[in-house]
Amino acid sequence: MFFRNLFGCLLFAIAANASAAEFKVDQKDKQFSVSHLKIKAGDTVNFVNGDPFFHNVFSLSDAKTFDLGSYPQGQGRAITFNNPGVVEVECAIHSQMKLVIEVTK
Amino acid sequence: MYINRYLICRSALTTLLLCWLFSVGTVDAAASKADPYRPAGMAPIPADNTATPARVELGKMLFFDPRLSGSQWISCASCHNPALGWSDGLPTAIGAGMKKLPRATPTILNVAYNTIFMWDGRAASLEDQATGPIKAKAEMDQDMTILVERLNAIPGYGKAFEHAYPGEGITEKTIAKALASYERTIVSTNSPFDRWHAGNKKAVDDSTKRGFELFTGKAKCSVCHEGFNFTDNGFHNIGLKTLKDMAEDVGRFNQRKVKINHGAFKTPTLRDVALTAPYMHNGIYQTLEEVVDHYDRGGDVKDNLDPNMEPLNLTLQEKQDLVAFLKSLTSQPVLVTIPQLPR
Structure with missing residues (x-):
């Protein structure tokens, strides 16, 4: 399951330019499609809501603090990670949804 | 005793x-x-x-x-x-x-x-x-x-x-x-809803059955009160009024300072809900009827309302059906023993 999700995630890694990529992470059945994601500084992650109710992705980590706000099924919101570090991502509504993004140089 | x-x-x-x-x-x-x-x-x-x-x-x-x-x-x-x-x-x-x-x-x-x-x-x-x-x-x-x-x-x-x-x-x-x-031993037991859900068609009345359909459908209760324990373990601002003698309570925001958490509280179980009045984190409602009316209005305070909340336009019969369903979640009575305390 993990590798299938990881593979699916990587399939959406689209090189925007020579040094940055975009990743897609789904929110389905109140879970992120991956629990750990390794990206490079400058990469973007698009969080897409696949559930028939709202999610609200955020992080309060020192490496990256953000709040994507709440959005419904079918919508996605993207965020670029410019600095290396470990970013713990959660859903503010559903606390069991957790994802760690490891941003490397 | x-x-x-x-x-x-x-x-x-x-x-x-x-x-x-x-x-x-x-x-x-x-x-x-x-x-x-x-x-x-x-x-x-x-x-x-x-x-x-x-x-x-x-x-x-x-x-x-x-x-x-x-x-x-x-x-x-x-x-x-x-x-x-x-x-x-x-x-x-x-x-x-x-x-x-x-x-x-x-x-x-x-x-x-x-x-x-x-x-x-x-x-x-x-x-x-x-x-x-x-x-x-x-x-x-x-x-x-x-x-x-x-x-x-x-x-x-x-x-x-x-x-x-x-x-x-x-x-x-x-x-x-x-x-x-x-x-961990304090758990719900076989309720009329459970017996009906397991196949006993006579375990609940028609109002209760309609109430469950509403609960998972038009009334959208199951968006948050999901699964056998009727909770998503999530946090929602459901637009409750703050009474005059109450201080503002920001709820989950104190733990996770994200806008949507301001005034949000954890979704409680609905098991045995008929036994646990008054209702809501601030005890503002005395009856299940009042609770259903609150959700039918789509909440009262809209400042930071959970986006899943909206007016439901329920009929009186539908409200009664929802309450009947909620009452069907009451467990069979259990024996609770009071221990002799060590001296």
């Missing part, structure tokens, strides 16, 4: 534990996922605090023992009263010094199935939660060092702790583990 729908008697605690083990069933995870309303299997138990009759029995003594509080007058059961749906029947709790607290006492029924604890989610496990109210100045106002000394001076507790947790002694950690072990 607790004399209500719960009968008081003394029986072997082993029987209670066995009843618990069998009442929660042995449904595997896959089956529960396929049918989210089917009673779940046993709730997860930490590897370092596996359930034994000795641990449950010790936890039960501690739960009912007022000597756990600074005043030696308030026990866990003072607020989590089995005769009142494991709550207290008050709009908001009464704490140390008879002071009114800002939040309602949540039931602890099925607390073992929660993934996060307290109205604002400030405890990550049942063991973490267990000593929180004991230490809280406003609640039981107990210094844990004094409590450990006090319990160590009671020979009966020394023996009970050694039997339950050999070699670990009486510590804040073993007190928490014992309390958590007992709380």
Whole structure:
């Protein structure tokens, strides 16, 4: 399951330019499609809501603090990670949804 | 003495534990996922605090023992009263010094199935939660060092702790583990809804059946009150009014400073909800009818309303059906024994 999700995630890694990529992470059945994601500084992650109710992705980590706000099924919101570090991502509504993004140089 | 729908008697605690083990069933995870309303299997138990009759029995003594509080007058059961749906029947709790607290006492029924604890989610496990109210100045106002000394001076507790947790002694950690072990036995039993859902067509009336359809459909209740325990363990601002004598309560925002969490509180279970009035984290509603009316309005305070909230346009009959369904979640009466406390 993990590798299938990881593979699916990587399939959406689209090189925007020579040094940055975009990743897609789904929110389905109140879970992120991956629990750990390794990206490079400058990469973007698009969080897409696949559930028939709202999610609200955020992080309060020192490496990256953000709040994507709440959005419904079918919508996605993207965020670029410019600095290396470990970013713990959660859903503010559903606390069991957790994802760690490891941003490397 | 607790004399209500719960009968008081003394029986072997082993029987209670066995009843618990069998009442929660042995449904595997896959089956529960396929049918989210089917009673779940046993709730997860930490590897370092596996359930034994000795641990449950010790936890039960501690739960009912007022000597756990600074005043030696308030026990866990003072607020989590089995005769009142494991709550207290008050709009908001009464704490140390008879002071009114800002939040309602949540039931602890099925607390073992929660993934996060307290109205604002400030405890990550049942063991973490267990000593929180004991230490809280406003609640039981107990210094844990004094409590450990006090319990160590009671020979009966020394023996009970050694039997339950050999070699670990009486510590804040073993007190928490014992309390958590007992709380994991407080589970819902076969309700009319469960019997109907299992195939007994006569277990509930037509109004209840329509109510369940509304619950999972037009009324959208199941967006948050999902699964067999009727909670998503999530946090929602449902637009409750703040009464004049209440201070503003930001809820989950104190734990996670994200805009949507301002005024958001954890979704409670609906199991035995007919027994746990008043309702909401601030106890603002006395009846289930008032609760349904609130959701039908789409909440009252719209400043930071959960985006899943919106007016429902329910008819009077639909509201009555929803209440009938909610009342069908009441467990069969169980025997709750009051332990003899060590001296």
